[in-house]
Amino acid sequence: MNSSDTTELTWDPRHFTIRCPSNFTQDAAGGNLIDCDIFDPPRQPRLKGTMTRTIMNHEDAADPQSWLSVSPVGNSRADDGSSIPVVVTTTWDFVLVE
Amino acid sequence: MKKRAAITLALAAAAALVAENAMSADPIELFTEMVPVFTHDRCANCHGGVDPHAESGPLADTHDGGIIPQGGTCADSGCHTQTDDSNPQHRWMTAALHHSFGGKSARELCDMQSPIAQRMQAPEDYYHHLNSDLLIDLAFVGRSGGANPSAQPSPPPMRKDDFLKAARAWLDAGAGCGSWAGTITRKEKLGASYTYPLAGMPPPSSVTVTENAERDMTLDRRDGVSTVNIRQGGRSNLTQVMHTTGPNGPCEITTTSMSTWTGRDAAQPGGVPVVRPGPGAPPGVVARGGLHVQINPDGSYVISFTTPEERTTTAETGHATTDCGPCHR
Numbered sequence: 001m002n003s004s005d006t007t008e009l010t011w012d013p014r015h016f017t018i019r020c021p022s023n024f025t026q027d028a029a030g031g032n033l034i035d036c037d038i039f040d041p042p043r044q045p046r047l048k049g050t051m052t053r054t055i056m057n058h059e060d061a062a063d064p065q066s067w068l069s070v071s072p073v074g075n076s077r078a079d080d081g082s083s084i085p086v087v088v089t090t091t092w093d094f095v096l097v098e
Numbered sequence: 099m100k101k102r103a104a105i106t107l108a109l110a111a112a113a114a115l116v117a118e119n120a121m122s123a124d125p126i127e128l129f130t131e132m133v134p135v136f137t138h139d140r141c142a143n144c145h146g147g148v149d150p151h152a153e154s155g156p157l158a159d160t161h162d163g164g165i166i167p168q169g170g171t172c173a174d175s176g177c178h179t180q181t182d183d184s185n186p187q188h189r190w191m192t193a194a195l196h197h198s199f200g201g202k203s204a205r206e207l208c209d210m211q212s213p214i215a216q217r218m219q220a221p222e223d224y225y226h227h228l229n230s231d232l233l234i235d236l237a238f239v240g241r242s243g244g245a246n247p248s249a250q251p252s253p254p255p256m257r258k259d260d261f262l263k264a265a266r267a268w269l270d271a272g273a274g275c276g277s278w279a280g281t282i283t284r285k286e287k288l289g290a291s292y293t294y295p296l297a298g299m300p301p302p303s304s305v306t307v308t309e310n311a312e313r314d315m316t317l318d319r320r321d322g323v324s325t326v327n328i329r330q331g332g333r334s335n336l337t338q339v340m341h342t343t344g345p346n347g348p349c350e351i352t353t354t355s356m357s358t359w360t361g362r363d364a365a366q367p368g369g370v371p372v373v374r375p376g377p378g379a380p381p382g383v384v385a386r387g388g389l390h391v392q393i394n395p396d397g398s399y400v401i402s403f404t405t406p407e408e409r410t411t412t413a414e415t416g417h418a419t420t421d422c423g424p425c426h427r
Binding site for chain 1: 359413
């Protein structure tokens with residue numbers, strides 16, 4: 001016995017943020033790490049860094065941090081409803097071009 | 099019977115050229131916020147627009163108070179009375195010709211002022227000049243170089259505190275005239291595989307779930323335009339094994355449901371097709387969104403960006419097998 005179905009969905013544009021704070025307490029156990037230098041034109045005239053976040057549910061941050069957490073894929077377990085973590089790794093590197 | 103879910107990750111390539119919106123904050127755009135003040139008569143007149151001493155040439159007769167002899171002051175004649183000729187910091191005077199604002203574009207004005215702001219001992223000097231110069235103060239209340247005429251000249255189209263905020267943002271961003279170029283890569287991964295007993299059925303009836311998804315996004319920004327490339331997709335597989343008793347004794351019923359999805363950017367209404375980012379990639383569209391960089395006085399910063407609208411297609415299939423024999427009604 002077989003069955004099949006197809007569904008199309010349209011998703012609104014998503015707004016994401018990358019923050020390089022002047023101070024940040026690393027949370028390696030929770031899978032939340034930031035490595036970046038603050039902007040300092042004479043010494044560090046570029047914006048560069050890496051951020052890793054482990055999203056346990058899509059409401060654990062003020063800003064949305066994951067598209068997958070609201071995507072067609074299930075993001076909670078079928079047996080107990082607990083969240084399936086989404087690991088998000090973001091790297092950035094910008095320089096000023098005159 | 100042991101079943102193993104075949105996990106493959108379906109990735110769909112998507113790309114879009116993202117038009118920058120008004121939020122984009124390149125240093126040149128931060129500077130441009132101040133330009134309506136620089137080019138307003140209250141600033142531009144004394145910065146190259148008026149020469150009170152000119153008796154001939156393009157700036158002749160540009161001074162409402164008439165031609166002032168070289169070395170003369172307007173304060174002596176009862177004009178510009180709100181300045182203080184005895185104080186070099188508050189003396190009425192026109193700016194040097196190389197500080198002329200008239201007829202210059204935002205880029206030309208920025209190229210003029212950027213070296214000044216960066217050359218000063220600290221950007222604070224530049225800010226202090228804007229904040230503390232008496233002639234600038236007078237300009238913001240609609241006084242022409244401290245003149246007190248009966249007709250009130252119009253002030254610049256921006257309040258002084260807003261002007262200073264714009265100056266601060268530009269200085270914090272390095273007081274340059276360029277634009278940000280670079281990349282953002284964002285990789286998202288989700289994966290889970292687990293088995294649990296099937297409620298209401300005798301052991302070892304079970305449900306096995308395997309899910310896997312990935313989304314890779316790359317934003318590449320050059321010349322003020324961001325190109326977004328997205329590859330994403332995923333699959334979930336749920337296998338339910340029921341152990342029961344059929345006409346011929348103990349038997350097994352296995353049902354499998356599989357969901358596979360892929361995604362790409364979605365065409366915006368009225369969107370303009372752009373060049374394909376690479377072989378095999380679908381056409382992108384001009385979409386809303388862009389890149390915004392905000393640099394704070396302490397050097398901390400926030401980069402924000404908006405991805406294009408996306409569309410996903412999910413295909414779901416189901417399959418059931420059993421060795422319990424034919425069903426009888």
